Amino acid sequence: MTVTHLNQTELAARWKVSPRTLERWRWTGEGPAFIKIGGRVVYRLEDIEAYEERRQCASTADKPCARLA
Secondary structure: OOOOEEEHHHHHHHHOOOHHHHHHHHHHOOOOOOEEEOOEEEEEHHHHHHHHHHOOOOOOOOOOOOOOO
8 A cells, every 4th residue: 555645845835825834733733634753744645635625615604624632
């Protein structure tokens, strides 16, 4: 089984957000799950896609899903 990982720069480009935004989300516990080995942070593609699925809304009246504890 092959697991695909994205680094912070690649995920920031995918979502068109600043890499600093991802850093802040990690600090506050927001955003997708991540893996940190030494000083390197990576995100599994399956965790990214699961996070995107949880954030999907049908209208602007929808509130995003509650943050994971």
